Amino acid sequence: MNPVIRGLAVYLFVYLIFRILGKRSLAEITTFDFVLLLIISETTTDALIGEDYSLLACFVMVSTLVGIDYLLALVKGKSKWFQVASEGAPLVIVDNGKPLVKRMEKTKVDEEDVLEAARLIHGLERMDQVKYAVLERDGSISIIPMEHKK
Amino acid sequence: MAKSKKSVERVSTDLQIDEHIAMQENGWKVQAAGLFFIFLLILAAAIGLFGDGIVSSEKQTGDDIEIEHERFYRFEARMPLTIKAHGQEGLLRVSFPNEYLERFQVESILPEPNSNRFESGKVQYQFSGKDRMNITFYLIPRKPGNIQSTIEVNESRFEISHFIFP
Numbered sequence: 001m002n003p004v005i006r007g008l009a010v011y012l013f014v015y016l017i018f019r020i021l022g023k024r025s026l027a028e029i030t031t032f033d034f035v036l037l038l039i040i041s042e043t044t045t046d047a048l049i050g051e052d053y054s055l056l057a058c059f060v061m062v063s064t065l066v067g068i069d070y071l072l073a074l075v076k077g078k079s080k081w082f083q084v085a086s087e088g089a090p091l092v093i094v095d096n097g098k099p100l101v102k103r104m105e106k107t108k109v110d111e112e113d114v115l116e117a118a119r120l121i122h123g124l125e126r127m128d129q130v131k132y133a134v135l136e137r138d139g140s141i142s143i144i145p146m147e148h149k150k
Numbered sequence: 151m152a153k154s155k156k157s158v159e160r161v162s163t164d165l166q167i168d169e170h171i172a173m174q175e176n177g178w179k180v181q182a183a184g185l186f187f188i189f190l191l192i193l194a195a196a197i198g199l200f201g202d203g204i205v206s207s208e209k210q211t212g213d214d215i216e217i218e219h220e221r222f223y224r225f226e227a228r229m230p231l232t233i234k235a236h237g238q239e240g241l242l243r244v245s246f247p248n249e250y251l252e253r254f255q256v257e258s259i260l261p262e263p264n265s266n267r268f269e270s271g272k273v274q275y276q277f278s279g280k281d282r283m284n285i286t287f288y289l290i291p292r293k294p295g296n297i298q299s300t301i302e303v304n305e306s307r308f309e310i311s312h313f314i315f316p
Binding site: 001016017019020021022050051081084085088089090091092095100101102103106132134144 | 157158159161163165167168169170173174177178180181184185188225226294316
């Protein structure tokens with residue numbers, strides 16, 4: 001198969017898979033997730049290269065992957081709709097110490113994740129010390145503490 | 151306050167962010183549909199819709215000869231085609247039309263044939279032995295798509311078809 005089509009197909013498939021899995025899929029990876037990622041990369045490499053181990057095929061494949069990534073970044077820059085559709089948008093998951101349960105369910109985030117981020121970033125002890133928790137586009141959780149309880 | 155049972159909470163904050171809630175809700179629906187398709191793909195692969203499974207495996211018999219092949223397979227993957235002959239003695243001739251071999255590369259044959267030759271648009275492999283003979287051709291699909299062909303084993307003809315996924 002043509003290496004450009006091969007690269008395009010693999011890129012789009014991997015892109016779709018991680019978009020379907022949601023923001024949190026790669027934000028916090030366990031040891032097993034890391035091993036799984038290595039297996040995925042190994043499998044993808046085989047599908048990308050096939051039997052063609054030539055230097056030129058490698059150049060074409062790398063250029064295809066970088067090229068499509070650049071094109072997608074370009075489209076994201078031009079179209080807000082495409083950017084939100086492909087990357088999502090930040091989402092408030094705790095409002096004035098109150099967890100927004102439905103939002104957390106939809107994004108597969110639980111209170112423990114929020115508390116962990118609150119402890120790590122600000123050394124907070126309880127949920128009522130969190131003014132806002134925001135699930136960012138990259139899957140990380142940012143915490144804004146209550147001002148009077150800092 | 152939630153608008154309905156299914157939609158998420160609406161909040162008003164002093165944060166300078168645009169949540170695009172309607173789009174995020176659509177995104178979650180697409181994610182759910184995507185997950186459904188992932189599991190559908192896994193199920194289809196498990197039952198052999200892409201080869202190596204009960205849906206794909208086909209067996210034909212005729213005149214003490216049995217041929218096992220895959221109805222579905224994958225581009226550039228090693229596909230077995232097995233011929234089992236019972237009670238045959240002497241030469242076993244297996245012929246593939248040229249058109250078939252244009253679509254498949256014969257990677258290996260187990261056991262190796264005594265000889266092979268071209269004969270009126272076909273490639274004929276000859277094996278010798280007696281009683282039970284099991285011959286496996288390992289074929290590599292060179293093009294995706296559908297292919298129908300006739301394989302001849304001695305006087306028996308077998309109509310086989312494959313669909314090769316890209």
